[in-house]
Amino acid sequence: MTVQRPNSFRTGPDEHGRFGIYGGRFVAETLMPLILELEQAYATAKADPAFQKEMDGYLTHYVGRPSPLYFAERLTEHCRQAASGLSAGGAKIYLKREELNHTGAHKVNNVLGQILLARRMGKKRIIAETGAGMHGVTTATLCARFGLECIVYMGAVDVERQKANVFRMHMLGAKVVPVESGAKTLKDAMNEALRDWVTNVGSTFYCIGTIAGPHPYPMMVRDFQSIIGRETREQMQAAEGRLPDSLIACIGGGSNAMGLFHPFLDDDAIEIYGVEAAGHGLGTGMHAASIAGGRPGVLHGNRTYLLMNEDGQINEAHSISAGLDYPGIGPEHAWLADVGRIKFLSATDDEALDAFQLLSKLEGIIPALEPAHAIAKVLELAPKKPKDHLMVVNLSGRGDKDLDSVARHLGNKAR
């Protein structure tokens, strides 16, 4: 698809909530008044210095920001050795340590913002969808902190797969509702959360976990996550006296990636790579790569790339990483893919598992399976770059939640 290149990549969405043809407000009429109210409330909050000050306070003292930008010396060395036969190059690799945030991932940046907004709007009942459980745990955490009722919708299959996170949510006082409809995974949890919202529209705030859903969610979640990229700019200036040469992050819905990328979109010289989950391989049909294997369609309130059949019926996504296991992608990514600002790559389950182990052994950091997909592509890209190339990877979450499933997949091979 060829689309005219805009003067800036950072002005979207337009007043209709569109990024190019993507985004929009494809929701039932029952929700429309509330979505317009939310848009208004967010615009007011965003312009209010008191809201930003409140956010900053919690980001510093509760979340633990700023997260470090860490020079991954041994990973860099590893890639340089791989490069020795090629170019004697190998990029200098930095990790943006989002896994050190409270609750162990980037998710909290967004949830904090939405919960503070919900409080301003007087909403006392918070609902959320979750796949692996990280967004659910984070929402439950902030609801506990602010004394709000919390209901988390989670596919029945995921409830079974992610018992530890279900227990965490219970500990935090949330109610976890197993979703038995459809395929009983993340997209069905999102359907069920939307059904709850339609039913309890007056009392309830829907805390969406990624940069998807109807406008203003993709914009709002992006704004809350953009602190990742803003910090990275400052930290890289301090460390190297200049901006990075490339950025790379994994993409399911794409909130960690957009958080890192957005403040850099208009720095034309910076290469930007998004890594989708190729599951068993793009050719197998068993993957979660919406850009590589999907087409534009409309689901969950927005137009974006979707995995679907010829009749427009949504296909199930497949990835070893539950956080990437979604048949769509944020609409802003869809647009940035069309205009060519983000280059999309993909990593298979096996590549992610290898990278998971490698980073653990080289840096003493056990990554979540999601960013392990990004690390897998770093191993391909970094050796081809010159030694003065500065590459930033968003290490969006830690791997504790994945130890059981990694152990299952590796079996005896891990010993």
Added chain:
Amino acid sequence: MTERMDRRFAALRREGRAALVTFTMAGDPDAATSLAILKALPKAGADVIELGMPFTDPMADGPAIQAAGLRALQAGQDMKKTLAIVREFRAGDDTTPIVLMGYFNPIYVYGVDKFLADAKAAGVDGLIVVDLPPEEDGELCLPALRAGLNFIRLATPTTDDKRLPAVLTNTSGFVYYVSIAGITGAAAPDPGRVSGAVARIKRHTGLPVCVGFGVRSAAQARAIAEYADGVVVGSALVDAAHRSLGPDGKPTAGTVTAVTDLVRALAEGVRGARRVAAGA
């Protein structure tokens, strides 16, 4: 907008009664059975027919209609087959209006212009697309009106007087008042509140106002038919069809009559209503 729709509501006005609007899912439990149900509906008392276009992710539907859509998809239903059902129905009935109801993605993927042309040619009279609010009118609503199809919008308890004109602007055929904030087949509507809401909508439009979501019994249908121009029943009919299936999920000899028996009872309810002005 389409003659069939306007004629049907004009005739009902002359009769002095409300319409019974039925919803069934195309392809549930299979294409042949759903066509047989459709063909039997007018004689059983359905005045306007809504036919569901199955979708994997029906965000505004309750368990009954979700399951019906999945049964249809599993039986191989797709948009082409749904339009074929309408075409076959239309060959034997040129007066009962048919409204296709569903979600935007299958239409978008089929291609909006092609869909409108094929739907019109098949004998479709109107569309209800749940996830297209007035803010997205350019997507399908305006092209549908240009193609000569009604675009029937949902008004809900959250649609206040300020928003109502926007909702009604490009609506045609009838207005579908969703009696509860919620999903299909959920709680029963509160008759007093619904009556007030219908009166409120009628102050803004001359279009017929039909009421649905949560209507299951002849008694409920009768109560609503006293002040509304139509009563929509969906989940209860889908449930009736589902309960009639064999243990293997296949239709039985009783599947069509399970639906038509309930439609007959509902039609009696609607016809037995004493008409009063809405909100009175």
